[in-house]
Amino acid sequence: MSKGIINRAVLALSLFLFSFVAQAALSHISINSRQFDVGQHPKIKLNIVAGKNDFSRISFHLRQTNGSKEIMEELMVQPISGYMLFAIGVDNVTDPNAKLIVSEYKGNSWRQYAVLPVFDSPFIKITDKTEVKIDTRNQPKKVAPMPNTGGKAQQTTAVEKTPNSSSVSASSASSTLSTQTLSTPIVNEGCTIERDRSDTLWRIASRYHKQWQTNVYGAMLAIYDANPKAFSKQKIHLIRQDVILMCPSQSQLNQYVNKIDDKAKFEGLEQQHAGN
Incomplete structure (x- = not known):
């Protein structure tokens, strides 16, 4: 009799778990x-x-x-x-x-x-009433300002040209960007990243990459480097929602200046972490 009760309890628990997962x-x-x-x-x-x-x-x-x-x-x-x-x-x-x-x-x-x-799918012409914009208002203090997402994102990073030089190779451009002194810092020391609970890593990086003078993949990698505890099991595709994200440092951002290389590194990490 006790065995039958246990079996029914196990069945009821299984049905509950199934309905929870389905929901x-x-x-x-x-x-x-x-x-x-x-x-x-x-x-x-x-x-x-x-x-x-x-x-x-x-x-x-x-x-x-x-x-x-x-x-x-x-x-x-x-x-x-x-x-x-x-x-x-x-x-x-x-x-x-x-x-x-x-x-x-x-x-x-x-x-x-x-x-x-x-x-x-049906096409709806954009008007002031139908257009949906990402809300960037109500920024708290010491939060990096939200970039303007109205235009097309730039995929390249501007590099200062050295005097008496007509061209700069890809390797020297990377070195120049890493060592040049900026009159205005890209990020403020100790700043935090504004985010919503529904934000994905891609969405956050898409907002900030132009301000940080990098590409979306580079921004995601820099955020990952700056916030190791903000990712469940240190997996880049499992960003936590309960952790405050710190802005990456200038030295961390300087590592990511080539979109092709950054994309390859990000996808490699994503595949590696998903397989573990």
């Missing part, structure tokens, strides 16, 4: 509308149903092709309501067959959840 998972995603056209950077409204509105375990990438080259850009995401998100990117979309790739982190790996054709 916490992503159960629906679709494109509500797009606010951009071919040749512009992506602005997409999304319908979503996810347990506890935990968007840190959901990623959104825009995939497009340019000739034989495939380009993937992770989009910044901001909640509009409990059932709607706004996704935005910085790279212009030139492929009319571009797709939105939605992935969900389950267990110890990212799993593709949906592939949605972007230009099959």
Whole structure:
């Protein structure tokens, strides 16, 4: 008799855990509308149903092709309501067959959840009433100012030219950037990064990379270097929401001046950490 009671208790607990996990998972995603056209950077409204509105375990990438080259850009995401998100990117979309790739982190790996054709969705012309902007107001003291996200992000970093030199090689440019003295520091010593609870590492880096004079991948790596305790199990794709992020130092930022190299290092770390 006691064995039957135990079996029923185990069954009830299993059903409870199953329902809890199901509730916490992503159960629906679709494109509500797009606010951009071919040749512009992506602005997409999304319908979503996810347990506890935990968007840190959901990623959104825009995939497009340019000739034989495939380009993937992770989009910044901001909640509009409990059932709607706004996704935005910085790279212009030139492929009319571009797709939105939605992935969900389950267990110890990212799993593709949906592939949605972007230009099959309804187009809404942007007006003052329909445009969604990232809120950058109410900045506390000693917080690095929020960069302007209105324009297209620059992918290169300006380097001072040395006198009597007509060209600078990639290696010498990196060295020059690392050793030059700036009249105005890029970051204030001891400053903290402003963030929302729903912010992903990509979204934070996308806001700050121009101000820090680096690329998005370099900004993510610099944030990771400056905040080792802000990442669960020291994994770069598991940023914690309960830890204050410190601004990276100038020396940390100076390590990341080449977008191609920084992207390769970031993706290598991401793959390494996801496999552990």
